[in-house]
Amino acid sequence: MTTALADAVIPRYFLYGDAGLVRDAEFFHIEDIRSRSERYGWDIGSHTHPGLYQLVFFLDGAGDVSLDEARLDVASPAVVAIPPGVVHAFRFRPGTHGYVLTLAGAVLFDGTRQAGQLFDETLFRRPTLLPLEDGSETSARLAQLLDQLQAEFRGTEVGRAQMFEWLMWSLLMLLSRHRLATRGGADSAERARSELFSRFRGLVEAHYTAHWTVARYAEQLHTTESTLNRVCREVAGVSAFEVVQERVVLEARRKLTYIAAPVSRLAYELGFQDPAYFCRFFRKRTGMTPSEFRRRQAAPAA
Numbered sequence: 001m002t003t004a005l006a007d008a009v010i011p012r013y014f015l016y017g018d019a020g021l022v023r024d025a026e027f028f029h030i031e032d033i034r035s036r037s038e039r040y041g042w043d044i045g046s047h048t049h050p051g052l053y054q055l056v057f058f059l060d061g062a063g064d065v066s067l068d069e070a071r072l073d074v075a076s077p078a079v080v081a082i083p084p085g086v087v088h089a090f091r092f093r094p095g096t097h098g099y100v101l102t103l104a105g106a107v108l109f110d111g112t113r114q115a116g117q118l119f120d121e122t123l124f125r126r127p128t129l130l131p132l133e134d135g136s137e138t139s140a141r142l143a144q145l146l147d148q149l150q151a152e153f154r155g156t157e158v159g160r161a162q163m164f165e166w167l168m169w170s171l172l173m174l175l176s177r178h179r180l181a182t183r184g185g186a187d188s189a190e191r192a193r194s195e196l197f198s199r200f201r202g203l204v205e206a207h208y209t210a211h212w213t214v215a216r217y218a219e220q221l222h223t224t225e226s227t228l229n230r231v232c233r234e235v236a237g238v239s240a241f242e243v244v245q246e247r248v249v250l251e252a253r254r255k256l257t258y259i260a261a262p263v264s265r266l267a268y269e270l271g272f273q274d275p276a277y278f279c280r281f282f283r284k285r286t287g288m289t290p291s292e293f294r295r296r297q298a299a300p301a302a
Contacts, residue, residue: 027104061096067127077132122179209271
C-alpha cells in the first residue's frame with residue numbers, strides 16, 4: 001500500500017489515538033470520557049476497533065455519535081454499544097462525564113459461560129443506543145459499578161483481574177436485563193431464533209468476502225436453508241441471502257467512504273474477481289455506481 005493510500009485507510013485503534021492491534025486475548029480497559037476526549041477537543045474522529053467491543057456510558061452531559069452511516073444525538077444517561085469493525089465517531093459536549101469500557105471478544109464470550117450469547121443478542125448484534133431513565137435504580141447501579149470498575153482497573157491489589165471481571169459481568173447483565181425489559185423480554189422460541197441468527201451473523205462476518213452460498217452457511221450451522229431463511233426473516237425481516245448481501249454492501253460503503261483506493265482494488269478486497277460485476281452489484285443495491293457514491297460522500301453538506 002502506498003503512503004497516500006495508507007493515510008486514507010480508516011484508522012484502526014485498540015484505544016483512540018493508540019495505533020496497533022491488541023495482542024492480549026483477554027484485553028480489557030476502562031477510562032472516563034474526559035481523560036482522552038479533552039485532549040482532542042472533545043471530538044473523536046472516525047475509527048474502528050478490530051476485534052474489540054466497546055460500551056460508551058453517558059452519565060452526565062451529551063453529544064452526538066456516528067455509527068457507520070447513522071448519526072444520533074445522545075443525551076445522558078445513555079449507553080452506546082459498538083461491535084467490532086463498526087466505523088464510529090463522537091463529538092462530546094465539553095464537560096461530559098461518563099466512561100468508555102473496551103473488551104476483547106474472548107473476555108465477553110467466555111466459553112465457560114452462556115451469558116456471552118445473551119450479551120451478543122441484547123447489546124452487540126448491531127450498533128445500539130440504549131437510553132436510560134434519569135434517576136432510575138438501573139442508572140444508579142450502573143454508575144456505581146463503573147466507579148468500582150475504574151477503581152479496580154487502576155488498583156494493584158490481589159485479585160484485581162478477577163474483581164474486574166466479576167464487576168464487568170454484573171454490569172453487562174444489568175444492561176442486558178434493561179434491554180430485555182424495554183423490548184418486552186423473550187420467550188424460549190425467540191431465544192432459539194436469536195441464537196441461530198447470531199451464529200449465522202458470526203459466520204457471515206468471517207466469510208462474507210468469500211461469497212459463500214446460503215446452502216454452505218446452513219451446512220455449517222447444522223440446519224436447513226429453509227429454516228435459516230425463515231429465522232432471518234423473523235429476526236431481521238430479510239432472507240439469509242439478503243443478510244449476506246447487506247453485509248457486503250455495508251463494507252463496500254465503508255471502503256468507498258474511507259479508503260482512497262481505486263474501485264477495482266476495493267472490488268478485489270471484497271471478493272469480486274470482476275470489478276465490472278462489483279459495479280453492477282453495487283448499483284443494483286444502492287442505485288448508484290461506486291464512483292457516484294464516493295463523490296456524494298465527499299461532497300460538503302449543504
